[in-house]
Amino acid sequence: MLNPQLNRNGELVHLLSIDGLPREVLLKILDTAAPFTEVAEREVKKIPLLRGKSVFNLFFEPSTRTRTTFEIAAKRLSADVINLNVGASSQSKGETLLDTVDNLSAMQADMFVVRHASSGAPYLIAQHLSATGRAHIHVINAGDGRHAHPTQGLLDMYTIRHYKRDFTRLTVAIVGDILHSRVARSQIDALTILGVPEIRMIAPPTLLPAEVGKLGVRVFHDMRLGLRDADVVMMLRLQNERMQGALLPSPQEYFKTYGLTPEKLALARPDAIVMHPGPMNRGVEIDSAVADGPRAVILPQVTFGIAVRMAVMSMLAGA
Amino acid sequence: MKLPDAQNLIDRLAGQMRPDVVKETALVGILTGGMWIAERLHAMLGIEAPLGVIDISFYRDDYGRRGLHRDPKPSSMPFDVAGRPIVIVDDILYTGRTIRAALNELFDYGRPARVDLAVLVDRGGRELPICPRYCAQALDLDRSQNLQLEKDAQGRLSLRLIDHA
Numbered sequence: 222m223l224n225p226q227l228n229r230n231g232e233l234v235h236l237l238s239i240d241g242l243p244r245e246v247l248l249k250i251l252d253t254a255a256p257f258t259e260v261a262e263r264e265v266k267k268i269p270l271l272r273g274k275s276v277f278n279l280f281f282e283p284s285t286r287t288r289t290t291f292e293i294a295a296k297r298l299s300a301d302v303i304n305l306n307v308g309a310s311s312q313s314k315g316e317t318l319l320d321t322v323d324n325l326s327a328m329q330a331d332m333f334v335v336r337h338a339s340s341g342a343p344y345l346i347a348q349h350l351s352a353t354g355r356a357h358i359h360v361i362n363a364g365d366g367r368h369a370h371p372t373q374g375l376l377d378m379y380t381i382r383h384y385k386r387d388f389t390r391l392t393v394a395i396v397g398d399i400l401h402s403r404v405a406r407s408q409i410d411a412l413t414i415l416g417v418p419e420i421r422m423i424a425p426p427t428l429l430p431a432e433v434g435k436l437g438v439r440v441f442h443d444m445r446l447g448l449r450d451a452d453v454v455m456m457l458r459l460q461n462e463r464m465q466g467a468l469l470p471s472p473q474e475y476f477k478t479y480g481l482t483p484e485k486l487a488l489a490r491p492d493a494i495v496m497h498p499g500p501m502n503r504g505v506e507i508d509s510a511v512a513d514g515p516r517a518v519i520l521p522q523v524t525f526g527i528a529v530r531m532a533v534m535s536m537l538a539g540a
Numbered sequence: 541m542k543l544p545d546a547q548n549l550i551d552r553l554a555g556q557m558r559p560d561v562v563k564e565t566a567l568v569g570i571l572t573g574g575m576w577i578a579e580r581l582h583a584m585l586g587i588e589a590p591l592g593v594i595d596i597s598f599y600r601d602d603y604g605r606r607g608l609h610r611d612p613k614p615s616s617m618p619f620d621v622a623g624r625p626i627v628i629v630d631d632i633l634y635t636g637r638t639i640r641a642a643l644n645e646l647f648d649y650g651r652p653a654r655v656d657l658a659v660l661v662d663r664g665g666r667e668l669p670i671c672p673r674y675c676a677q678a679l680d681l682d683r684s685q686n687l688q689l690e691k692d693a694q695g696r697l698s699l700r701l702i703d704h705a
Contacts, residue, residue, distance in 0.1 A: 252611070253608065255614060259616070263649050264649055265649075269598070269644070535608045536608055539603055
């Protein structure tokens with residue numbers, strides 16, 4: 222099947238999910254992101270690549286951090302950024318998703334950055350645009366339902382490569398609410414494509430997806446066993462807002478079993494790094510002593526995230 | 541056509557630049573060929589400021605038609621640009637579009653006291669009002685000809701002419 226994310230020359234035209242992207246494309250994005258990190262060090266933190274382009278941040282679900290980093294990335298590329306909090310406007314008046322997209326396209330949009338509570342919404346938009354002769358408009362998935370959050374996955378890979386260089390010797394442990402996490406799905410896809418030999422999943426059975434057996438990962442319910450000799454520990458946020466029913470006894474109980482404390486982190490390799498996509502629930506999935514400790518690379522993740530998003534936007538707009 | 545020896549041209553370029561070098565002078569080489577020359581000039585002229593490097597990929601005027609350069613590299617300006625005399629160094633000066641992009645990028649780091657341009661070869665064919673202050677060799681080449689600076693495994697630089705006619 223033709224991958225809707227790539228054009229005939231194999232160039233990235235939309236970023237919808239990491240699943241299905243060739244390894245070379247992933248590596249190309251990571252390589253391209255590196256020079257963008259330097260732009261932030263200049264007196265004028267702006268380069269002219271996307272001058273005159275309009276980037277619409279189309280957020281059907283609330284988000285501060287992701288929306289802001291996309292906005293900063295687009296602005297550093299000199300694009301005009303329009304933020305739409307759609308949940309609060311047209312949709313509540315009954316407009317359909319594709320009508321919203323058509324209206325914004327008529328305002329000469331060049332790129333949509335889409336977050337939506339329904340898995341597949343960005344795909345639907347990309348398909349609609351190409352079916353209606355507007356294939357020049359690019360779509361970036363900024364998180365759809367439980368499906369994917371590809372730029373988060375990519376910035377995580379950038380961070381891992383920055384600290385660990387070689388993916389093919391690593392043991393990576395992903396800890397927490399994997400069931401509800403689109404971040405985890407994008408991370409697993411990316412780690413697999415980049416050749417990480419051991420991917421571990423540490424979670425209670427109630428927070429693991431039913432299809433976990435097909436993901437090619439090792440599952441641990443005991444955090445102490447799962448963390449042993451890990452090079453990278455990727456924490457996930459406990460997604461309170463997505464919890465339905467009694468999946469967990471209490472946040473305190475969860476912290477006791479699956480919270481990352483200095484004492485549990487000591488079981489990982491001495492040079493292990495700790496990552497978190499944010500926002501953190503201190504005292505629920507992560508202890509402050511770890512979050513603020515020397516092994517945490519949580520703030521560099523945020524900084525790298527801007528460079529990775531700049532790279533993706535430049536590659537799409539130039540394809 | 542017999543091409544001049546690149547090392548001789550660098551010596552000549554250094555000779556032209558030497559009288560104007562002051563304590564604050566900084567060199568900025570354009571990746572990749574310009575940086576090779578700038579590295580040598582930096583040592584020959586005893587420049588105090590560390591060498592600056594510019595990759596113009598993010599400032600090209602043909603991004604809209606050709607997309608992002610295949611392999612962008614980070615620029616690096618390891619000195620304070622503001623108030624400093626700066627010499628941009630490139631290997632071959634042709635349309636002038638690369639220099640335009642480099643000037644735009646340089647000014648995003650600060651406001652230099654002055655900016656000059658040093659090139660190994662000026663091959664003509666300018667499309668912008670740009671003129672080098674230092675130039676080791678002028679050559680009159682046809683549009684179908686492509687002049688390149690190359691570096692071999694021993695680090696020796698040489699000019700190469702490719703005829704597309």
